Amino acid sequence: MAELLLEILSEEIPARMQTRAAEDLKRLVGDGLKAAGLSFTQARAFATPRRLALVVDGLPVARADVSEEKRGPRVGAPDQAIQGFLKGAGLGSLDQAEKRDTGKGEFWFAVVKKTGGPTAEALPGVIEAAMKALPWPKSMKWGSSTMQWVRPLQGIVALFDGKTLGGEIDPGGGMAPVKFGDATRGHRFLSKGEIKVASFDDYMAKLHAAHVVLDPVARKKTIMDGARRLAREAQVALKDDEGLLEEVAGLVEWPVPLLGTIDAQFMDVPAEVLIVSMRTHLRQFVTTKPDGTLANRFVVVANNAARDGGKVIVEGNERVLRSRLSDAKFFWDQDRKVRLEDRLPVLKGVVFHAKLGTQADRVQRIAALATAVAEHVPGCDKTQVMMAAELCKADLVSGMVGEFPELQGVMGRYYALAEKLPASVADAIGDHYAPAGPNDRCPSAPVSVAVALADKLEALASFWSIGEKPTGSRDPYGLRRAALGVIRIVVENKLRLPLRKFFTADDLMDFFAERLKVQMREKGVRHDVVDAVFALGGEDDLVRLLARVEAVQSFLATEHGKNLLTAYGRAANIVRAEEKKDKALGTKIAGAPNAARLEQSEEKAVASALDEIEKTVKPALAREDFAGAMTAFAGLRAPIDSFFDKVTVNVTDKPDLRLNRLKLLNRIRATMDSVADFSRIEG
Amino acid sequence: MSKPSKPQCFQDLILTLQDYWARQGCVILQPYDMEMGAGTFHTATTLRALGPRPWYAAYVQPSRRPKDGRYGDNPMRLQHYYQFQAILKPSPADILERYLGSLEAIGIDTGLHDIRFVEDDWESPTLGAWGLGWEVWCDGSEISQFTYFQQVGGIEVDLVSGEITYGLERLAMYLFDKKSIFELPFNSPSSQVPLTYGDVYLQNEREQSAYNFEHADTDMLFRHFADAEKECARMLERKLPLPAYEQCIKASHTFNLLDARGVISVTERQSYILRVRDLAKACCEAWLATQMAKAAA
Numbered sequence: 001m002a003e004l005l006l007e008i009l010s011e012e013i014p015a016r017m018q019t020r021a022a023e024d025l026k027r028l029v030g031d032g033l034k035a036a037g038l039s040f041t042q043a044r045a046f047a048t049p050r051r052l053a054l055v056v057d058g059l060p061v062a063r064a065d066v067s068e069e070k071r072g073p074r075v076g077a078p079d080q081a082i083q084g085f086l087k088g089a090g091l092g093s094l095d096q097a098e099k100r101d102t103g104k105g106e107f108w109f110a111v112v113k114k115t116g117g118p119t120a121e122a123l124p125g126v127i128e129a130a131m132k133a134l135p136w137p138k139s140m141k142w143g144s145s146t147m148q149w150v151r152p153l154q155g156i157v158a159l160f161d162g163k164t165l166g167g168e169i170d171p172g173g174g175m176a177p178v179k180f181g182d183a184t185r186g187h188r189f190l191s192k193g194e195i196k197v198a199s200f201d202d203y204m205a206k207l208h209a210a211h212v213v214l215d216p217v218a219r220k221k222t223i224m225d226g227a228r229r230l231a232r233e234a235q236v237a238l239k240d241d242e243g244l245l246e247e248v249a250g251l252v253e254w255p256v257p258l259l260g261t262i263d264a265q266f267m268d269v270p271a272e273v274l275i276v277s278m279r280t281h282l283r284q285f286v287t288t289k290p291d292g293t294l295a296n297r298f299v300v301v302a303n304n305a306a307r308d309g310g311k312v313i314v315e316g317n318e319r320v321l322r323s324r325l326s327d328a329k330f331f332w333d334q335d336r337k338v339r340l341e342d343r344l345p346v347l348k349g350v351v352f353h354a355k356l357g358t359q360a361d362r363v364q365r366i367a368a369l370a371t372a373v374a375e376h377v378p379g380c381d382k383t384q385v386m387m388a389a390e391l392c393k394a395d396l397v398s399g400m401v402g403e404f405p406e407l408q409g410v411m412g413r414y415y416a417l418a419e420k421l422p423a424s425v426a427d428a429i430g431d432h433y434a435p436a437g438p439n440d441r442c443p444s445a446p447v448s449v450a451v452a453l454a455d456k457l458e459a460l461a462s463f464w465s466i467g468e469k470p471t472g473s474r475d476p477y478g479l480r481r482a483a484l485g486v487i488r489i490v491v492e493n494k495l496r497l498p499l500r501k502f503f504t505a506d507d508l509m510d511f512f513a514e515r516l517k518v519q520m521r522e523k524g525v526r527h528d529v530v531d532a533v534f535a536l537g538g539e540d541d542l543v544r545l546l547a548r549v550e551a552v553q554s555f556l557a558t559e560h561g562k563n564l565l566t567a568y569g570r571a572a573n574i575v576r577a578e579e580k581k582d583k584a585l586g587t588k589i590a591g592a593p594n595a596a597r598l599e600q601s602e603e604k605a606v607a608s609a610l611d612e613i614e615k616t617v618k619p620a621l622a623r624e625d626f627a628g629a630m631t632a633f634a635g636l637r638a639p640i641d642s643f644f645d646k647v648t649v650n651v652t653d654k655p656d657l658r659l660n661r662l663k664l665l666n667r668i669r670a671t672m673d674s675v676a677d678f679s680r681i682e683g
Numbered sequence: 684m685s686k687p688s689k690p691q692c693f694q695d696l697i698l699t700l701q702d703y704w705a706r707q708g709c710v711i712l713q714p715y716d717m718e719m720g721a722g723t724f725h726t727a728t729t730l731r732a733l734g735p736r737p738w739y740a741a742y743v744q745p746s747r748r749p750k751d752g753r754y755g756d757n758p759m760r761l762q763h764y765y766q767f768q769a770i771l772k773p774s775p776a777d778i779l780e781r782y783l784g785s786l787e788a789i790g791i792d793t794g795l796h797d798i799r800f801v802e803d804d805w806e807s808p809t810l811g812a813w814g815l816g817w818e819v820w821c822d823g824s825e826i827s828q829f830t831y832f833q834q835v836g837g838i839e840v841d842l843v844s845g846e847i848t849y850g851l852e853r854l855a856m857y858l859f860d861k862k863s864i865f866e867l868p869f870n871s872p873s874s875q876v877p878l879t880y881g882d883v884y885l886q887n888e889r890e891q892s893a894y895n896f897e898h899a900d901t902d903m904l905f906r907h908f909a910d911a912e913k914e915c916a917r918m919l920e921r922k923l924p925l926p927a928y929e930q931c932i933k934a935s936h937t938f939n940l941l942d943a944r945g946v947i948s949v950t951e952r953q954s955y956i957l958r959v960r961d962l963a964k965a966c967c968e969a970w971l972a973t974q975m976a977k978a979a980a
């Protein structure tokens with residue numbers, strides 16, 4: 001058994017692509033090995049900013065010769081079948097195939113001989129094919145190359161069983177081939193010259209000595225341990241930030257966390273502003289004080305063990321933060337001199353969309369919708385809703401949001417508070433973009449709820465009106481997110497909101513229904529139950545809809561439910577079968593069966609059970625007690641079971657009796673379908 | 684081992700970079716004598732990036748972004764600033780090492796600083812150009828942009844150029860630890876007449892900002908744009924890509940001025956960008972044809 005070590009060295013690989021690329025390399029090489037008939041025990045892949053590395057353990061040193069037979073189509077089969085066979089077997093023409101009589105006729109056979117031999121001979125082809133197939137999100141040519149890679153390729157280490165594999169990658173365009181070798185390079189600044197390696201363990205150890213931590217998990221740990229220690233020493237707490245950690249681990253080969261300080265003059269600028277500058281723009285980690293508020297320390301992770309212990313690096317980072325925050329502080333001070341209301345005229349000059357007018361037009365539509373929505377939000381102060389809706393986009397033309405667009409809403413809230421507007425208005429301005437995703441906070445304060453809903457409903461209705469609907473792959477205006485936002489706000493706040501009141505397009509309601517279905521499926525609700533409830537149609541009250549779904553799902557989980565579903569299926573099947581024979585039957589069997597024509601006690605029992613149930617179900621449905629309605633159905637089960645045991649429905653010699661019995665069955669179906677379309681439930 | 688002394692002022696920085704890239708085998712060009720938004724617009728980059736002929740060049744390009752003017756009030760923003768540009772085609776295998784060498788030359792000691800290559804894909808909608816590369820960070824400050832051109836004027840390149848752009852003012856603020864551009868020493872502080880960047884350019888920032896935002900005659904500019912467009916087309920008909928491209932540069936700057944004057948709506952904006960791009964594409968195609976003819980001859 002032997003080990004394959006592969007390292008692909010390049011110029012700096014974007015952080016966001018590294019993890020995926022390492023996984024892809026592992027998969028592609030693994031698939032290639034399997035296809036070449038090479039088994040292995042384990043494969044591990046790693047990435048740093050400059051290299052992808054792969055180690056495969058437990059490969060055989062050599063393979064035996066294998067001969068494989070493939071049976072093809074019958075001799076004389078259509079050309080298409082023959083061509084498919086030749087292609088699949090890797091043959092050029094039928095001359096290379098054999099005719100054989102199998103006893104069931106003459107068939108073509110391909111005998112493919114795979115020569116074995118040393119594994120080392122098969123590996124270069126596997127590596128080359130994997131590199132060609134590796135799907136970088138964006139790749140490029142360099143020099144005169146015709147080959148594409150994420151950034152210029154610099155070297156390849158390919159060792160098998162401790163020996164360099166004979167192979168190379170030709171970048172094309174007359175460039176020198178990149179030959180497989182046993183030498184790599186260490187850290188860009190902390191290591192000089194080439195490093196010769198003999199095995200994976202040797203490679204890991206020598207890279208470490210050359211200031212490269214190969215394993216991203218180990219780099220993350222170094223960053224976290226170091227950052228936490230620095231924070232602790234400074235008596236602050238590191239704010240966990242998995243996304244930033246992931247990115248930073250992809251920017252450094254030798255992580256060195258360092259502690260910096262935020263200039264005191266900036267500490268009264270809103271925390272969100274400081275955080276955007278530190279985190280998004282400078283990739284610095286934020287720290288907090290024991291009370292959870294922002295502390296004046298940050299952690300930056302250098303990719304260098306500097307001679308002075310990082311003093312210059314920290315100073316540089318503090319300086320660039322200071323200059324960013326000076327800008328921010330300038331905007332913070334300037335912006336507060338203008339009232340949000342006084343910014344509104346400027347919105348008239350900001351085009352929202354060529355066909356949908358300016359931001360000012362949009363604000364008017366949002367305000368109108370917010371007022372209408374507010375009717376359905378309990379405890380909502382309409383004056384405040386109006387005020388918040390009118391001001392919610394004003395911060396878009398503030399200096400701060402111009403510079404830091406990601407702070408839209410957040411700044412509006414601060415500016416509203418600064419001019420002493422009611423807190424609920426300020427919060428509504430701050431909350432109105434939420435929820436931005438499944439993990440984002442969902443607004444719950446009444447004024448916030450009204451404005452947040454209006455913002456999303458406006459976007460949906462407006463873009464729908466100009467035919468800008470999302471397609472499978474394109475949703476440039478974030479309308480799916482908007483619809484999911486509406487759903488979350490409505491459902492989580494249990495709002496009784498008739499959605500249809502707020503737009504006219506029928507297919508927009510369908511769009512909501514689709515989003516809701518997807519969302520419920522993700523939550524583990526049975527898709528057939530969802531379909532059964534949706535099939536009733538015409539429902540635009542999401543809370544009621546979900547209550548129905550929940551009641552049906554729990555009823556079906558009970559023994560009664562399961563049995564009743566079987567009974568329903570039998571009743572429906574008989575009616576459906578008869579309807580097929582007689583197209584006009586549907587109208588003939590509509591309505592209640594004639595009580596006088598009921599003959600057997602079993603059918604009378606079903607009829608009276610249905611009467612009883614209807615007395616319960618109708619009012620239960622009216623007061624939206626779906627669980628109550630479902631429970632009532634439980635009483636149907638025993639009478640229906642005896643009915644099917646004892647009563648013949650299709651009494652051919654008594655057409656009136658037959659019709660009446662079909663009516664009875666149809667009524668079972670209709671009564672149950674008043675809660676959900678049970679024909680869509682899968683037994 | 685004695686190192687050349689590190690630059691002490693803005694012009695030292697320029698001279699050091701020129702000297703360094705001259706030693707890398709670049710032709711050192713002078714700025715293109717027209718208003719343009721960035722060093723990339725110089726024919727030495729846009730046009731030379733196309734075609735099969737190798738090309739190494741470096742130059743300073745005064746760049747104008749009318750909208751970025753702040754009347755000299757903002758310590759970090761200018762409507763007229765300098766870019767230093769090096770372009771190496773085809774990009775040599777050691778281009779990053781060469782770039783890092785330029786940082787050493789201007790006094791950035793990689794044993795003390797934290798140099799990072801952070802993903803940054805470059806795209807110029809007006810030039811129909813894009814490439815992949817990085818922002819280069821020094822201790823968190825962006826000090827250069829590095830791009831491997833993949834497409835220019837909508838045409839896929841034959842040989843990939845490595846383009847390195849230094850934003851000189853920002854780099855100088857970093858090197859000389861100044862909070863305001865206007866405090867940067869332009870010549871040596873020990874000169875008989877020490878002059879700051881502000882001494883040289885502050886009044887220009889004030890007046891040009893006023894021109895860009897308030898006084899530029901927009902009717903005239905609209906005419907100039909249309910004229911440049913026409914002249915560009917006329918020169919292309921005569922198979923003169925270089926004069927045609929100058930008209931494209933002119934149209935682009937005129938558009939930037941109109942944009943700063945706020946007379947182009949958001950929707951119109953896109954169509955103007957497309958009009959300039961059409962000119963750029965046509966010029967690039969015409970230029971490429973001359974290069975291919977030369978290569979074939």
